[in-house]
Amino acid sequence: xxGRSGFAAWLGALAVLVFLGAxxxxxxxxxxxxxxxxxxxxxxxxxxxxxxALGAAGWRxx
Amino acid sequence: xxxxxxxxxxxxxFAGFGLLIAWRATRENTGTAEDYYLxxxxxxxxxxxxxxxxxxxxxxxxxxxxxxxxxxxIGALGFELIYFAGLGLLVIFxxxxxxxxxxxxxxxxxxxxxxxxxxxxxARAAALVAxxxxxxxxxxxxxxIGLLLSGVTGGEITLTQAVATxxxxxxxxxxxxxxxxxxxxxxxxxxxxxxxAVLAILFAVAALGGWGAFAQATLETHxxxxxxxxxxxxxxxxFTALSLPWFFFAISxxxxxxxxxxxxxxxxxRRMIFWVLGFGLAFTLIAVIWGFAALQLAPGLENTATATxxxxxxxxxxxxxxxxxxxxxxxxxxxxxxxxxLTLAAMVARDVMTDAPPRAQILTGRVVVILVILFxxxxxxxxxxxxxxxxxxxAAGLMVTVPATIGAFFxxxxxxxxxxxxxxxxxALAVWMAMVQGVSVFNPVLALSVGGxxxxxxxxxxxxxxxxxxALDFAAELxxxxxxxxxx
Numbered sequence: 087x088x089g090r091s092g093f094a095a096w097l098g099a100l101a102v103l104v105f106l107g108a109x110x111x112x113x114x115x116x117x118x119x120x121x122x123x124x125x126x127x128x129x130x131x132x133x134x135x136x137x138x139a140l141g142a143a144g145w146r147x148x
Numbered sequence: 149x150x151x152x153x154x155x156x157x158x159x160x161x162f163a164g165f166g167l168l169i170a171w172r173a174t175r176e177n178t179g180t181a182e183d184y185y186l187x188x189x190x191x192x193x194x195x196x197x198x199x200x201x202x203x204x205x206x207x208x209x210x211x212x213x214x215x216x217x218x219x220x221x222i223g224a225l226g227f228e229l230i231y232f233a234g235l236g237l238l239v240i241f242x243x244x245x246x247x248x249x250x251x252x253x254x255x256x257x258x259x260x261x262x263x264x265x266x267x268x269x270x271a272r273a274a275a276l277v278a279x280x281x282x283x284x285x286x287x288x289x290x291x292x293i294g295l296l297l298s299g300v301t302g303g304e305i306t307l308t309q310a311v312a313t314x315x316x317x318x319x320x321x322x323x324x325x326x327x328x329x330x331x332x333x334x335x336x337x338x339x340x341x342x343x344x345a346v347l348a349i350l351f352a353v354a355a356l357g358g359w360g361a362f363a364q365a366t367l368e369t370h371x372x373x374x375x376x377x378x379x380x381x382x383x384x385x386x387f388t389a390l391s392l393p394w395f396f397f398a399i400s401x402x403x404x405x406x407x408x409x410x411x412x413x414x415x416x417x418r419r420m421i422f423w424v425l426g427f428g429l430a431f432t433l434i435a436v437i438w439g440f441a442a443l444q445l446a447p448g449l450e451n452t453a454t455a456t457x458x459x460x461x462x463x464x465x466x467x468x469x470x471x472x473x474x475x476x477x478x479x480x481x482x483x484x485x486x487x488x489x490l491t492l493a494a495m496v497a498r499d500v501m502t503d504a505p506p507r508a509q510i511l512t513g514r515v516v517v518i519l520v521i522l523f524x525x526x527x528x529x530x531x532x533x534x535x536x537x538x539x540x541x542x543a544a545g546l547m548v549t550v551p552a553t554i555g556a557f558f559x560x561x562x563x564x565x566x567x568x569x570x571x572x573x574x575x576a577l578a579v580w581m582a583m584v585q586g587v588s589v590f591n592p593v594l595a596l597s598v599g600g601x602x603x604x605x606x607x608x609x610x611x612x613x614x615x616x617x618x619a620l621d622f623a624a625e626l627x628x629x630x631x632x633x634x635x636x
Binding site: 089090092093096097100103104107108111112115116117118119120121123124127128130131132134135137138139141142144145146147148 | 222223225226229230232233235236238239240243363367371372374375376377384387388391395413414415417418421422425426429432433630631632633634635636
């Protein structure tokens with residue numbers, strides 16, 4: 087469908103990441119008292135940046 | 149309490165600087181509608197990115213998100229970061245919006261939808277939904293300014309004075325040179341927002357004995373706030389209810405999606421996205437940390453929306469830094485307000501006055517800007533319940549344009565009737581559930597029902613109707629352009 091490959095994998099990664107963004111704090115980490123949830127979400131934010139950077143990495147002006 | 153004279157002096161200096169920038173922007177004007185609303189599509193990544201950031205990160209952050217953290221704890225961070233993850237939609241849609249707008253000369257996102265489906269009524273429906281849900285959202289920005297300024301001065305600066313100040317700044321910065329003055333002042337305001345917030349948070353943490361002591365004290369005194377569902381607010385249902393509509397913000401809110409039309413090239417687009425990401429993550433963390441600091445330095449507040457004014461007047465933040473942060477929050481509110489006003493102006497000028505000449509479209513836009521700001525000001529002062537309800541509903545309400553937007557680029561079979569049914573049916577359900585049935589925006593049934601109906605109507609009605617002959621086929625026609633810029 088496109089000249090650039092990898093769209094399905096990238097979209098799947100975004101979907102999984104967003105799912106984990108809710109599922110981990112409300113699943114394994116639910117009710118834990120400490121900084122683990124804050125640290126998880128901090129890492130989640132950085133992972134979002136990396137994923138978006140990968141998605142935009144191939145853009146070019148021609 | 150802070151001295152009103154000090155605050156007025158700071159605002160005067162800030163306003164003067166902003167006016168200078170706005171006046172300078174007028175010298176670049178060429179008098180066309182494309183120039184007034186999109187700056188001739190010649191913006192670079194940094195200004196566009198800072199403008200996008202200042203527009204999307206409003207007074208909500210340091211007033212409402214801070215209050216939600218104060219009330220419910222760390223769940224506020226997760227909610228805001230799900231919105232942040234929604235910026236990933238830009239990877240898919242930013243090149244498409246930009247290429248389509250450039251190729252067919254679109255000025256507003258509603259105009260783009262109308263052309264794709266071959267129906268002015270689709271454009272008008274999208275514009276109507278934006279008006280209904282974004283004008284009340286402007287009111288909350290005004291109310292935020294009022295709450296802050298009256299809160300930190302013990303009421304010496306009245307709500308009316310505060311609202312009038314915000315209105316004047318937003319009107320002047322928009323009317324001067326349209327998007328050029330809005331974007332340039334936005335960029336400066338983004339710097340003020342970030343700089344003042346960083347300074348304020350450093351002083352707050354220092355007052356608590358440093359990062360280690362702050363973390364330890366939070367764990368000991370408010371340990372439940374570090375957990376979900378925490379003290380009660382952030383149940384999974386509430387988290388879903390708020391996060392779902394906000395995830396689609398980047399393509400559902402025209403004041404930010406229109407920013408995708410102003411870029412000069414793909415390199416600028418990539419830079420814009422990185423600026424937004426960097427600003428967004430930092431500002432989100434600051435707003436949440438600020439809420440946790442308020443728990444320590446201003447405990448026991450009944451109205452958690454006053455957490456920021458209470459922290460600013462707690463004695464922990466030096467007066468000059470507090471005043472700077474007040475300017476930062478004022479900047480956040482004004483930058484969001486003027487961007488929404490300009491986008492709504494573009495929608496009315498292009499989608500309602502379809503065949504008007506360029507000068508009339510600019511004049512109409514200026515009138516609409518004034519009307520939007522007047523509306524926001526009047527209702528902020530009057531504190532009308534109906535407006536508050538619509539404002540809270542804005543994210544869920546604007547979500548009704550998402551199926552038609554995604555379908556515009558990915559489903560050849562999508563029709564104008566499907567888009568219309570989806571937008572109007574979803575919006576009607578949102579208003580009925582929230583305002584007639586009293587379903588709270590914190591209840592996931594609202595967002596799921598509105599999103600579900602909007603999607604269902606879009607698919608079903610499209611399947612039983614036919615695309616109009618004059619409809620554009622974005623998926624096929626943009627494919628060569630997407631390949632050329634190496635976008636998916």
